[in-house]
Amino acid sequence: MGRAPSLEATGMTKIFGPLVALDDVSISVPAGSFHALLGENGAGKSTLVKSIMGFYSPDKGSVKLDGKEVSIKTPKDARAHGIGMVYQHFTLVPCLTAAENLVISRADAPSVIDWRKEKKALSEFMETMPFKVPLDAQVATLSAGEKQKLEILKLLYLDQRFMILDEPTSVLTPGEADEMLGLLGDMAAKKEITVLMISHKFREVKAFCDGFTVLRRGKLTGSGDAQSASIAEMSRMMIGDTEVRERAARTQHNDKREVLELAGIFAEDAEGTPVLSSINLKVNAGEIVGIAGVSGNGQSALVEVLAGQRAMSDGAIRIQAQNFAPKRSNFDRYKVFGLPEEPLKNATVPRMSVAENLAFRAFDKPPVASLGWWMSPGPLRKRAEELIKLYRVKTTSPDAPIETLSGGNVQRAVLARELSGDVDVLIVANPCFGLDFASVADIRSQIMEQRNRGAAVLLVSEDLDEILELADRVAVMSGGTITYVAAIQETDRNVIGQHMAGH
């Protein structure tokens, strides 16, 4: 077809108050290229693509498509120019079918839809596509891989042939990720599309990308050919001379005390449909049990139950053989810590400062609360400064509202707070989701150190590599229950993958 556009953004600058989030950055993505945009958390990747997409109006800079300067003031303008974006999280309407989602996404969708005509047109469109999604299926019933394919089909349906993908594989199994990137790579090679992909995974960049651009602290630090550059070169451009901490090793334990027990847990959603049924699992002191599974199989509901955000309809949580009701006073009493999904929403007060959020679990204890209920600003700030440094949280100041931090930095701030206490039980859900590799190394080391110190760790993760690296045992969740449990040494990726797929 040869319809892939080229895109060139020059001198892009975006200032947020005291912070230059993007400082004179230029990027060139030739037609039919599969280009990676790399950088640590907070480097400015989202700011760059949001400025190109018209979500932000840059303070300076210009965008050329196929060599011609274009004016993009809103995301609608970007769409009209054939630039589309796929986000980390799905944007489809779950209760509609795949076909309905495609048709309503059109700017010119008629108010009365002639479904016979639309379906014929859609089947013809699907014929020309390299991958298929069942058009009559309700989106809620599709797997994560199918939903992601539908997001991409939507861009093609809207004729958006410059695709910006924000970590598109974070919700996919490794097999699904390779399949999807492979198909996009083939389309790019045929010059049907041009892809700009934000990624933190060097393996994917090496396997599928031709060009790359690296940002660091809002500045361009390098670009080139992703095939000839080495991973070491690319990571140096990303992190400069910041040292990557060495991974904490697993130590042997004699302490086999049972600490956390999930005993026959059941839960329903608002409509009364079961989301968890008969969850039985024990976690010992000094053990990491990884819960693997394709997203949407009850993992979020389980984390919500453990965090006290969702009621159980039956069953019990026990800690050290005592019934545990998940509420704030008990979290402190039983030394239960954790990172829920979407930490900005579930574990912070977005408008409060980074320092206040870091103190949140400690705000009513000395030394922070030495003035009674008045939070004492001196110790609070000092403690915050220590944690910010130790966990490398990027913020303009401890006083900045936590909602102004990049996604990865909010996560690091919450982990800094939760991992810095005296932990008996640690419950973490996708702790490294969207983090850059230096942070992944840090966070995984911290989790391992808590295990080595004797904490019982429940690690819910959609990233199988993470479970294989950290867990002592793995449990697979499928259809709201645990279908498989094994010691890590006695199983492998394929067997776990088959159970994840429900076989």
Ligand SMILES: Nc1ncnc2c1ncn2[C@@H]1O[C@H](COP(=O)(O)OP(=O)(O)OP(=O)(O)O)[C@@H](O)[C@H]1O
């Ligand atoms: N709306 C905003 N207001 C103030 N500061 C912001 C805003 N959006 C982003 N920033 C800041 O701009 C910097 C760049 O953030 P950006 O989200 O572009 O990083 P990123 O490279 O996409 O990071 P991540 O990998 O964590 O998503 C960060 O320091 C962030 O705190």
